Amino acid sequence: MAHPVLLLGTTALQVTRETGRMFLFLLQTILASLSPPWRLRNVFKQIHFIGMRSLFVIALTSVFAGMVLALQGYYTLSRFGSEALLGPAVALSMIRELGPVLSGLMITGRAGSAIAAELGIMRIREQIDALDVMGVPPIRFLAVPRFLAGLVALPLLTVIFDVIGIWGGYLVAVQLLGMSAGTYLGGIESAVSMHDVTTGLIKALCFGIVITWVCSYKGYFARRGAEGVSHATTSAVVLSSVLILVSDYFITAMML
Amino acid sequence: MTTHPSPTTTELRARLADTFSEECREYRQRYHDNPAAIVPILSMQGVTKHLDGRMVLNGIDLDIPKQAITAIIGISGSGKSVTLKHLVGLMRPDSGIVALNGQNLGSLSGKKLQAVRRRFSLLFQGGALFDSLNVFDNVAFPLRETTRTSESEIQTRVFGALEDVNLSGMGHKFPDELSGGMNKRAALARALITRPEIILLDEPTAGLDPIIENAIHHLICDTFLRTRTTMVVISHAVPAIFKWCHHVIVLHQGKVLASGPAMTIMDSSDPVIRQFIRGEVDGPIHIL
Ligand SMILES: Nc1ncnc2c1ncn2[C@@H]1O[C@H](COP(=O)(O)OP(=O)(O)OP(=O)(O)O)[C@@H](O)[C@H]1O
Ligand SMILES: [Mg+2]
Numbered sequence: 001m002a003h004p005v006l007l008l009g010t011t012a013l014q015v016t017r018e019t020g021r022m023f024l025f026l027l028q029t030i031l032a033s034l035s036p037p038w039r040l041r042n043v044f045k046q047i048h049f050i051g052m053r054s055l056f057v058i059a060l061t062s063v064f065a066g067m068v069l070a071l072q073g074y075y076t077l078s079r080f081g082s083e084a085l086l087g088p089a090v091a092l093s094m095i096r097e098l099g100p101v102l103s104g105l106m107i108t109g110r111a112g113s114a115i116a117a118e119l120g121i122m123r124i125r126e127q128i129d130a131l132d133v134m135g136v137p138p139i140r141f142l143a144v145p146r147f148l149a150g151l152v153a154l155p156l157l158t159v160i161f162d163v164i165g166i167w168g169g170y171l172v173a174v175q176l177l178g179m180s181a182g183t184y185l186g187g188i189e190s191a192v193s194m195h196d197v198t199t200g201l202i203k204a205l206c207f208g209i210v211i212t213w214v215c216s217y218k219g220y221f222a223r224r225g226a227e228g229v230s231h232a233t234t235s236a237v238v239l240s241s242v243l244i245l246v247s248d249y250f251i252t253a254m255m256l
Numbered sequence: 257m258t259t260h261p262s263p264t265t266t267e268l269r270a271r272l273a274d275t276f277s278e279e280c281r282e283y284r285q286r287y288h289d290n291p292a293a294i295v296p297i298l299s300m301q302g303v304t305k306h307l308d309g310r311m312v313l314n315g316i317d318l319d320i321p322k323q324a325i326t327a328i329i330g331i332s333g334s335g336k337s338v339t340l341k342h343l344v345g346l347m348r349p350d351s352g353i354v355a356l357n358g359q360n361l362g363s364l365s366g367k368k369l370q371a372v373r374r375r376f377s378l379l380f381q382g383g384a385l386f387d388s389l390n391v392f393d394n395v396a397f398p399l400r401e402t403t404r405t406s407e408s409e410i411q412t413r414v415f416g417a418l419e420d421v422n423l424s425g426m427g428h429k430f431p432d433e434l435s436g437g438m439n440k441r442a443a444l445a446r447a448l449i450t451r452p453e454i455i456l457l458d459e460p461t462a463g464l465d466p467i468i469e470n471a472i473h474h475l476i477c478d479t480f481l482r483t484r485t486t487m488v489v490i491s492h493a494v495p496a497i498f499k500w501c502h503h504v505i506v507l508h509q510g511k512v513l514a515s516g517p518a519m520t521i522m523d524s525s526d527p528v529i530r531q532f533i534r535g536e537v538d539g540p541i542h543i544l
Contacts (some may be wrong), residue, residue: 135374
């Protein structure tokens with residue numbers, strides 16, 4: 001059996017190398033996305049894939065998230081006799097927190113996994129090498145359109161998530177619990193500031209980067225056949241989700 | 257009144273084979289008169305490569321003659337594909353040098369490497385067609401992405417290339433709807449379409465029936481005679497391939513066992529080469 005110190009050292013080296021490679025990949029992607037050609041067709045195709053094709057999932061999850069938030073919020077607030085604050089409570093948690101985070105997690109599951117699997121298969125079938133040999137830089141061709149699409153799609157999806165979520169809260173608060181529509185909506189209008197909206201959108205932007213970066217990276221460097229691709233996909237989803245939650249904390253702390 | 261009928265394709269093919277075998281004889285003569293007069297375009301010197309802790313290339317020295325067809329042969333697993341990947345810089349040697357026109361490929365990166373790569377095209381052993389594009393778009397891909405060819409010319413050239421590999425009318429199919437041999441031929445069309453300086457083909461005839469195999473040999477030879485492109489062909493089509501190349505390199509256990517004009521290698525008295533050419537199970541190479 002290997003000596004524990006040896007094991008620790010090897011693991012540390014491996015983690016360092018992997019992290020370095022990941023950031024290098026991000027850097028190369030960002031640099032490539034700053035200069036033409038952008039292959040806009042590919043970018044639109046990816047926006048369609050990441051954005052449009054996720055609309056249904058986003059709509060479904062957001063309406064239930066809004067509804068449960070209103071239900072729980074009402075239950076808690078009514079203990080302190082502040083039911084009137086339900087609108088702002090739902091809206092603020094949606095806009096500042098749940099909108100970006102849940103959209104991020106849903107998109108990781110729906111589009112991120114697909115990105116990792118697709119690039120992984122391209123890698124093991126030597127299609128990425130083929131691009132390389134043709135003199136078409138694979139990062140520019142594959143990672144950049146996904147990256148740009150993530151930057152566009154995540155904020156848009158988050159806004160949709162927010163709106164539908166707040167409407168879901170409205171359904172429960174007004175239709176089910178009998179609150180007046182004026183109280184629910186009026187409270188939102190006076191409580192939500194532009195800063196809250198910006199915070200939420202900045203988060204969405206960051207998550208867009210995290211998802212497309214991590215998932216492209218994992219697929220891009222997949223190895224060893226079908227098993228390697230499935231491993232890449234799993235670890236892309238796990239790492240992307242973890243990074244979303246971790247970075248969420250730090251962005252929140254910085255933007256308070 | 258007598259008319260001169262235009263030569264039939266059969267006659268053209270016969271003429272092609274004759275012209276080419278004449279060339280090969282000349283090449284052999286030139287090689288034996290003065291090997292130094294044969295200009296190499298690609299060369300490897302002392303290239304070693306470990307993959308997964310196993311020595312795959314064990315000091316390869318070879319020269320690929322310019323404007324000639326070179327065949328690389330050797331038993332399965334002898335490192336042919338890995339050698340080819342070194343020649344385009346897809347893999348980097350652990351030690352040793354891969355040079356294109358005397359320029360070390362290992363010293364290139366970024367835009368320069370990209371520019372060098374566009375002088376090559378490579379047919380991968382597995383084809384490596386893009387699954388998300390149909391055959392037409394696959395073949396058109398290098399033209400669209402790396403050249404400024406007009407869409408109408410792309411059409412003409414792609415249809416021509418598909419016809420050459422006997423895939424006319426298959427342009428709308430996707431790679432997963434093709435048979436193995438059709439996949440290979442579509443990939444071959446993609447490799448030939450950009451008319452690069454150097455064409456590397458990893459087993460262009462593997463998995464094809466003997467008729468199409470022969471047709472592909474004719475196509476490669478015809479392309480060569482028209483364009484004088486340097487070609488490297490990995491092939492298991494022994495002994496047929498000896499008729500279709502100027503130069504042969506035999507790889508064995510990660511080393512170059514022999515290198516020379518096709519006819520010279522064909523007549524070699526080396527027991528390993530003889531066993532390989534004749535496909536005998538008994539001999540110095542132990543398989544079973
Ligand atoms: N990416 C890789 N990782 C690890 N080992 C590899 C890799 N590619 C090739 N090898 C090993 O290198 C050796 C040579 O492989 P290569 O593909 O060059 O053989 P080949 O001569 O092309 O054989 P074939 O005629 O069957 O295609 C094999 O033993 C193979 O296991
Ligand atoms: Mg091979």
